[in-house]
Amino acid sequence: MVFKEPIILKGGDSNITIKFGDDGSLYLNLYILTFEKITKSRKPQWLVDTTALRTTIMLTFDPLLIQIDGVIAAVEEIIADGISVPNEYPSRIVHLPVFYNDPLTRECAKCFNMPPNLEVMAKENNTSVDEIIRRHEAPEYFVSYTSFMFGSVGAFPIGKYKNIKNSKYKTPRTWTPPGTVGIGGSTTAIYSMKSPGGVMMLGNIPIKTYDIDAKNKHFENGNLLVHPGDRIKFHCIDANQYERLKNQRDSYAYEIESSHIEWKSYGNM
Amino acid sequence: MEICKILDPGMLCTIQDLGRKGFYTIGIPTSGVFDQISFKYGNAILKNNANDAGIEVLWGGLRLVFMEDTVIAITGADMHPKVDDAAVPMWRPIQVKKGQILTLKGPPEIGVRAYLSIAGGIDVPEFYGSRSTYLLLGRGGYEGRKLEKGDILSSFEAGNRAGLEDVNQYVIPTFSYPxxxxxxxxxxxxxxxxxxxxxxxxxxxxxxxxxxxxxxxxxxxxxxxxxxxxxxxxxxxxxxxxxxxxxxxxxxxxxxxxxxxxxxxxxxxxxxxxxxxxxxxxxxxxxxxxxxxxxxxxxxxxxxxxxxxxxxxxxxxxxxxx
Incomplete structure (x- = not known):
């Protein structure tokens, strides 16, 4: 659902964050991506960057060219002109193998004095580790944003699924293994490189989500595997498959389907 | 033009400019110099372009030898710079000769980062529109990494830009603690x-x-x-x-x-x-x-x-x- 009136948060002298809703739904995401497209197409001189996320978009501006009230006025004008979300939105399906509850992930949790995170999540959801894995693997995920780090992904389940809710780390980790899949709130995150992080870790992906040198031919036309608007399907693999795929990183043939998504068929707006 | 060779990189030296803009969506932060003001003064003192790349020096320990005559400026935290054995001032254009050794021993009394600007700016390839080092991704700057012993840096031709006129004393920023x-x-x-x-x-x-x-x-x-x-x-x-x-x-x-x-x-x-x-x-x-x-x-x-x-x-x- 999209708020009747968006909430505009002042984030300092050079940015604003616009909150368009709070349910993080597919429609809200497509609405934000559409707003981003319209804003960029107007090419305001002061616009430095846009950061679209699940419920918000941050606009970074040049504070020597414009002050915050001017940006707010410009945003209100764009919204007043109307944001119309097309029902058919191009959306590829990218298949990704995951080794859930793998030793690397468990080892990392241990380094930060945490039990295996899947155990924490099972407890917070009153269920078992196996059930959390089943719930996570089952649905299709919509890629909401890729802005945490180069090659990272923030995605959420769409269609019918059983929810997983959990806390994040109280003190964020100073590092997270590359390829980690984790959950913070209801967002599934993929960590592409060794980086700080606060979400609970589920498992590890053995293949690349980015490749700047295009060692894997797949990346010859772009260094990133997924983009906002794509969908992801996770597939549970075991230790043997994980090792095999890890060794094939530079030759792995990605499984990607061209497709589109119709938000109206996902119900609520 | 090969301009200097790193003899000792000290704690952490990286090539930086004013950073990259417009790539948050794909997870690329601005990077760039942490203390933009000190860095901008360095380029302004040399009459470089504002975005010409320099070296960000953390804490001190940097030693390098010049491979050509050039003009440099050192700004930011006072690292007690020396050219050969002679102390040289911060926030000033300094003429250096081929073969001379610059030492930024540090540590500073206040502050932690100094900027070494070289006439013409440092010549490294751009990554997403900037010469700044982004260590997490291992891109930008000098081969995507911090400077190491033996690295040879190049600079662009300074043309007539590098000047030795003195800088207006009164506008030099000072740091006060806390x-x-x-x-x-x-x-x-x-x-x-x-x-x-x-x-x-x-x-x-x-x-x-x-x-x-x-x-x-x-x-x-x-x-x-x-x-x-x-x-x-x-x-x-x-x-x-x-x-x-x-x-x-x-x-x-x-x-x-x-x-x-x-x-x-x-x-x-x-x-x-x-x-x-x-x-x-x-x-x-x-x-x-x-x-x-x-x-x-x-x-x-x-x-x-x-x-x-x-x-x-x-x-x-x-x-x-x-």
Missing amino acids: WRIRILLGLQKDLFDAQTLQNFGEKKWTVTDKANRVGLRLSGQEVKYHIRDGVIDSGIGGIDPSNIPTEGNPLGSIQCPSETELIVIGPDGPCEGGYAKIGTIITADFHLLGQVKPGDDIFFRPIRYSEAYRALHDQKEELSYI
Whole structure:
């Protein structure tokens, strides 16, 4: 659902964050991506960057060219002109193998004095580790944003699924293994490189989500595997498959389907 | 033109310019010099272009030998620079000869980063529109990494730009300790309780040993949130009071992930995050954050937006007097 009136948060002298809703739904995401497209197409001189996320978009501006009230006025004008979300939105399906509850992930949790995170999540959801894995693997995920780090992904389940809710780390980790899949709130995150992080870790992906040198031919036309608007399907693999795929990183043939998504068929707006 | 060879890189030296802009969507932060003001003075002193790349020197220990005659400037924290055995001034154009050795021994009494600018700027390939090193990704700058012993740096031709005229003494920035940094309260400030907001601007914060270009963790005060009912924001963010749905991380924004610690986002920091933010350092003071080191005390002062913009325009004007 999209708020009747968006909430505009002042984030300092050079940015604003616009909150368009709070349910993080597919429609809200497509609405934000559409707003981003319209804003960029107007090419305001002061616009430095846009950061679209699940419920918000941050606009970074040049504070020597414009002050915050001017940006707010410009945003209100764009919204007043109307944001119309097309029902058919191009959306590829990218298949990704995951080794859930793998030793690397468990080892990392241990380094930060945490039990295996899947155990924490099972407890917070009153269920078992196996059930959390089943719930996570089952649905299709919509890629909401890729802005945490180069090659990272923030995605959420769409269609019918059983929810997983959990806390994040109280003190964020100073590092997270590359390829980690984790959950913070209801967002599934993929960590592409060794980086700080606060979400609970589920498992590890053995293949690349980015490749700047295009060692894997797949990346010859772009260094990133997924983009906002794509969908992801996770597939549970075991230790043997994980090792095999890890060794094939530079030759792995990605499984990607061209497709589109119709938000109206996902119900609520 | 090969301009110098690194004899000892010291603690951490990276090539930086003013950073890259417009790539938050694909997770590429600005990077670039942490103390933009000191760096801009360096280029202005040499009559370089404002965005010409230089070396960011952390803490000291840098030794290098020049391979050609050139003009340099050293700005930022006072590293007690020497050319061969003679002390040379900070914030001044310095003529150096082929074969001379520059030493930035450090450590500085106040501050932690110095900038070595070279006439013409350092010649390294651009990555996403900038020559800045982004260490996490291993891209930009000199082969995507910190400088090592034996590295040979090149510079662009300076043309007639490099000047030896002296710099106006009065506009040279000085650092004063303890750090006083102005902020704008905002973003999730309404999630914090009144006492926390009041203490925030009155009591000191201390920089922990977790401080680098990604971010700085500060401790020293208690941060309290309003108690919120159950799962906030439909559970998108998480179930702890500090959790919010993921949002863009402005440069210099101050996150509060726990009751006892703050994280301030630095130039190599993540472009988004899911912890509530109490406010953001004003653009005109962000460079000061690049000079604080573990153990330093910081006082934050919340100000009004109009004051933040005035400070920024004043700063720009001062720089133009060089």
